Amino acid sequence: MKNTSTYGKNILLNFEPYGIRIHLMMYGSIRFEEEFSKPEGRIRLILDFESGRMVVYNAPIVEVDFLEKIEERLSKELGIDPFRNWDEEKLFSMLIENGDRVIGEVLLDQSVFAGIGNILRNEILFRSGIRPDRMISEIPEEKLKLLIRITKRLSEDFLDSKLRGRGIKSLLRVYNSKYCKRCGAKINFCRDEFTGRKTFFCPNCQS
Known part of the structure; x- marks a missing residue:
């Protein structure tokens, strides 16, 4: 394997020219094992390396193709990725085009913000x-531009903290x-009845 990368919430393994x-x-979930152990669920992929074994459990999507074709398809499906094709001006235009939608919904729309998950959405x-x-459409343009900058910075902070083995708890x-x-105000909380996603916001600090 040459390297790994991400595109939105997708993990890409590069076995050039395949992926x-x-x-x-x-x-x-993904587990790295020195020797085979009891399965944690439905095994979708096993890769054996000199240093051990990589096992992918329960993943709904495992696709093998030419890497270039995979990336081309994803580029058509996904929006702006903080780590791949970041473009603040384009993202701002996309937000304006979605003016009739609520911001909390759009932040999770992978065709706009690629890779943003629910925890990150709340913190942004x-x-x-x-x-x-x-x-x-009701949010001032300067606030939208601030949100875009914070999205980039906080995405990087989350990744850096995870790579250092610290997790993200200290960033919440x-x-x-x-x-x-x-x-100090009481946080408002609600849960989406269809997706189960949790939303938290401060009635004083957020308007």
Whole structure:
């Protein structure tokens, strides 16, 4: 294997000229084992290396094709990725085009913000001072531009903290909180009845 990369929430393994695309969705996992152990679920992929074995469990998407073709398909499906094709001006234009939608919904739309998950969405909105149920057309342009900058910076902070083995708990300001760490107000909480995603926001710090 030459290298690995990501595109949105997809993991790409480069076996040039071939590639493997993995999407873990909500329930998939990857384990690295020195020897075969008891399966943790449905095995979707096993790769044997000199240093050990990589096992992919429960991943809904495991695709093998020419890497160039995989990346081409993803580029048509996905929007702006903080680590691959970042473009603040284009992203701002896409937000304006989605003015009739609420910002919390659009942040999770992978055809706009590629790779943004629910925890990151909550933290981006808190740091931007924007309620998740706010219509994009009602948000001042400067706040939208601030949200875009924060999306890039916080995505990098999350990744850096994970790579250093620290996790993201120390970066959380609103997610799973009962009270606002900035003003002390009680955090508003709701759960999407269809997806189960949790939303947290401060009624004072976000408007």
